Amino acid sequence: MKRIKGGVTAPKGFYAAGMFSGIKRSHKKDLAIIFSPAVCTAAGTFTANKVKAAPVLVDQQQVKSGRAQAIVANAGNANCCTGAKGLQNAWAMIKATAKGLHISPKHVLVCSTGVIGVQLPIAKVKPGIAELCRQLVKGEHSAKGGTDAADAIMTTDVVRKEIAVELNLKGRIVRVGAMAKGAGMISPRMHATMLAFITTDAKISAQLLRRTLSDAVEDTFNSTVIDNDMSTNDTVLVLANGMSKVKIGPKSGEYHKFAAALKYVCDQLAQMMVADGEGATKVVVVEVAGAKNTTDAKKIAKAIVSSDLFKCMVFGGDPNFGRMLAAIGYSGAFVKPERIAIDIEGVPLVRKGIGIFSRQAPRMMRRKQIRFKINLGVGRAKAKAYGCDMTFDYVRINSKYRT
């Protein structure tokens, strides 16, 4: 596997475009379409929030068939808590896209992100969709259409999130590309944690694609915490159009390579997300080992990266292990406090549950990416989680911005 340039349009037969349609007050791009002329197998994971945005409710139905070939997405408006009118608008986006691309509405997925509780300005969105479709059908869209699309789904994101990788499977090239957005309302209590759209020219059944996506999401996006809030809109979608003509069968050597590539793409996007966390200045990786089982290891890793006190401490640069021990204690996992060991970047912080003071630890806290290793000493299971610090800017952004 090697990393290549680009994003969702890196795999063969995928096209994308993005534009400003009139939603964002900033006049930045706010509407994107990803399109494969060939019908794809498709899978998705969605927020576990019981209050789901209209496009999430619609996509959950749409993706059941395991077939899709276009994703239409807007930023600036979440189309959530918008009642029957909101559902109508989500369907209107699908229908406009299907019409413009001359495909079945059954093969279109829709996503929204932005302000909750305000009706989508559909009169502006529909002409935008028509224009993007026209460009895509006539081949008049920009060469950097994937990048335009990635820009168009950003909200409080500062950095565009794109990635693509290439696999050589028995002499043939398979590519996986992706784009994502997410900088706030990201937490471990959801199945999908932000908007992420993944494309691949591999040939894979919808069923296998679904399982591969679930596994990849669980260890990556679902192990990522910016704050403890769970969005109403979060969605991860993957489309596989088979254009590489490389078939990925279950349990094959190709499958393992493909699954690893999908996970790598999700992992890299997850790391981009925490690095771009609202107001974040530092990225934290918490690796837990020696747990009784994987569930426990995850609980602890997530409890630590979710702790406001821990996050403030990372911002302040003080290696206050007490806050980590407190989070380990309330995580719900089985622990023997007297066996806990914690290291920061290889420097011992805690041994046998007792703090060790070192002059090196505060220096390690000044790094831009800080790795904590925790050994519980009660088993062999492990897990990791990504997080970021809590800063004045997090409070500033969220006391002013309407999400």
Add this chain to the structure above:
Amino acid sequence: MKRIKGGVTAPKGFYAAGMFSGIKRSHKKDLAIIFSPAVCTAAGTFTANKVKAAPVLVDQQQVKSGRAQAIVANAGNANCCTGAKGLQNAWAMIKATAKGLHISPKHVLVCSTGVIGVQLPIAKVKPGIAELCRQLVKGEHSAKGGTDAADAIMTTDVVRKEIAVELNLKGRIVRVGAMAKGAGMISPRMHATMLAFITTDAKISAQLLRRTLSDAVEDTFNSTVIDNDMSTNDTVLVLANGMSKVKIGPKSGEYHKFAAALKYVCDQLAQMMVADGEGATKVVVVEVAGAKNTTDAKKIAKAIVSSDLFKCMVFGGDPNFGRMLAAIGYSGAFVKPERIAIDIEGVPLVRKGIGIFSRQAPRMMRRKQIRFKINLGVGRAKAKAYGCDMTFDYVRINSKYRT
């Protein structure tokens, strides 16, 4: 029931004293003793954190007998993650107190709050205990000993927390007094949420006292959220010395009045705590009604007051109901999104799950105490929770202060 001046020394036969013993760098008071010459019935609730401070482990044993007559508490050091030495020091505090007061070590409870992972400077604490005991035994302690004691358990608290009430039960006076500390590391995931010491001159069995305390704590301290972190040290203790000679039997009219008084005292202390939350500028009361059951109602009330995004929005003064709907959705409670109604100070914000914009709502957000009412429309159960806003000062305090 009427509110009276004072705190733990308001009930008959309770004495208290506080001083600087040498723990706090600020040279503020850091050591307190509460003492009843008569042996009391006693009950306690403790943090659910699996990483428990030494004094919590000791008190859990000590309180089992249902008898006690002194509480010794220090601030500035949590005596947590301190291993065998920490347990020795907790016992040393008990023994020094018992010796100084000429009582059995079995009747002494101990509490600590402050920095985690540093050994208690017991060589400074022991002479302090001896001095406080000398004052208490000789009656040389200050007339405002209760207030001195309340000051001595403060850490990041800005405001001292004391309260006392008086009951007239069949013509005889019964008093309940209390003091508390708590401004951070306060969350719904613990059984006891900070240090609170309650005294009463009622005569009540240890068994009944235990049950009454549990009920009171559940609806008050355990419904209070400042941040989502659960302390390793939190403890609520109650001592009843029977000096009023009013016996409180189960299921009696007196019992209901006494239980109501205990709950009132806890409720007021809980409200003082959120008002003094680290960096807080506003207090929030979230009342949930129409839930399927009480557990669900509590889940939702706590999910909202725990949400960082909600707390930032309260700070910013923007009535962004979408964040409340999102928290309701991920709370885990049974909801029908299309039935949810939300009011802020009597002004409708959400009806049938859809946002209602009003010019009055932003004005209500400027109040110092803001009451949100949520009706889920799926049952008859209700609950409430107290919270506060998240501010720049919360981040400042916790990125600098070692708890």
